[in-house]
Amino acid sequence: MGRGPSLAGDSGAPALSVEHLSKRFGDRVAFDDVSFAVGHGEVFGFLGPNGAGKTTTVRTLGTLIAPTSGTATVAGLPLTPENGVEIRRRISIMPESPGLYLRLSVTENLEYFAGLYEVPDAADRIGRALRAVNLADRAHDACGTLSKGLRQRLALARALLSDPQLLFLDEPTAGLDPVAARDVHQLIATLSRSGVTIFLTTHRLEEAERLCDRVAILNTTLRTIGRPDTLRERLFAKTLTVRTLAALPDPGAVFAGLPAVDGWHQDGLATYVLAVSDQAVAAPAATRALVAAGADVLSVSESHHSLEDVYLELIDQDQEASQG
């Protein structure tokens, strides 16, 4: 992100702070002992499998449901029933389902919400919100005639009406085609540049990787939190992948004793994965050793682990733990 998000805003407090928050429905735990903070202007990704508690967390922070235990500060206000109205005035939530009045027109939908937020100069604000999501030309159409992607964009326009400090987006691209999803991504990036703090729950890991400053992975409890690249480093050892034209006759002799190479294993007929402590030192050394051994080198590349790898690794660990 071009603009550096800060955990503490002008007031010295983060935009969102959660400490040991839990929610149970009877015996069922929706989420448990969740703690994190989101800085002002940050795009914060909240990932997790179905049933992990993501939507319930958003609903709790949006004052729709009460936490069972723990505390939170949302947009500068403690999460208490007394602060519900004022918190909801400062934030905006776009639920997973757009929840539009399909019989009403685009403008009529927005007029209603402008009234609920007591937005001053509503007509102007509605016009701006519609232009922001490229829906101005459909302003008088009934919502029922809009495609799924356009409805999602209208729901985003509705969420923008109140100029929120903190915007919760719950699966904003669920069910959208790639073009519509790209439009939503661009809008999120624009909002982020304008200083809005965004709390994004998503299943799309490439979306989180592209848009988010930091991500948290929730699976009832918070599994990890950090920048996507930090999470990759934390979870996976640094590796180099070496591909040669033919299998090496004695790979142990080639890779043993190389500087910054801690170990190796063969991954396929002529592919070798080296565990390294410093890729910048190990890569040239490995290349020289391969050439000296007479190998035809196809590539020596840094192994790339995506956020998806991190996510799957953590969820697999949870599944193994629950089975074992």
Add this chain to the structure above:
Amino acid sequence: MRVSRRRVRATFRKELREYRHNGFIVWTMAIFPLIFLIQPLVIVFALPASEAPGLSHGHLLLYMLGIPAIVPAAVAAYAVVGERQQGTLEPVLTTPIRRDELLLGKALAALVPSVAIAYAVYALFLACVGLFARPAVASALLRGPDLLAQALFTPLVAGWSIWIGIAISTRANDFRVAQQLGILASLPSAVVAALIAFDVIHPTLGLAVALAAALLVGDGLGWRIMAAAFDRERLITRTASS
């Protein structure tokens, strides 16, 4: 805490716009008044002049209080469960609107058209009776105190029915069931009106004042009680808040 007129007005306006586009609600608002209009007209037109003295013992006009008893209950029964079923309730509850404001906006949106329809039906009935009924029958039916009671009790009865309808709507899972229960629950008010109309319960000024006061208090309390019982968490998750 102060009620925001703008949020109530926004809800009221949105509800009226939805009614306009919702054939189901328009049908509900039309069918019951027609029943309450046509049936008495047929009876009145068929009455010979010799039966007119008998009419002066009853208060047949008050029978039509069934309109404000039943119509708003059926409409109000849609208010919450209808939104929940179409998935629009959650976005509304994420805004700063308070429970009492939301319910007041919805109640007013059920009240205003219901009362307007009731008054329009009364006016039509009076016009038909004045123009086409036998003069003796007309003069026996159209009496000042009955007209005044009709006019005053219409919004009071409608208000009571609306809170019953909304109470059902917040608990129901299906709007058709809510509507049927709403109509059923509003029947006692209609039955009381009918018993008075047919002089089974003899109306006196004292009874009228007592009933009006009870309805007025009930309408005010209905709003407060419903606002207190409106559970966001249960409506969103179908699980009572802990």
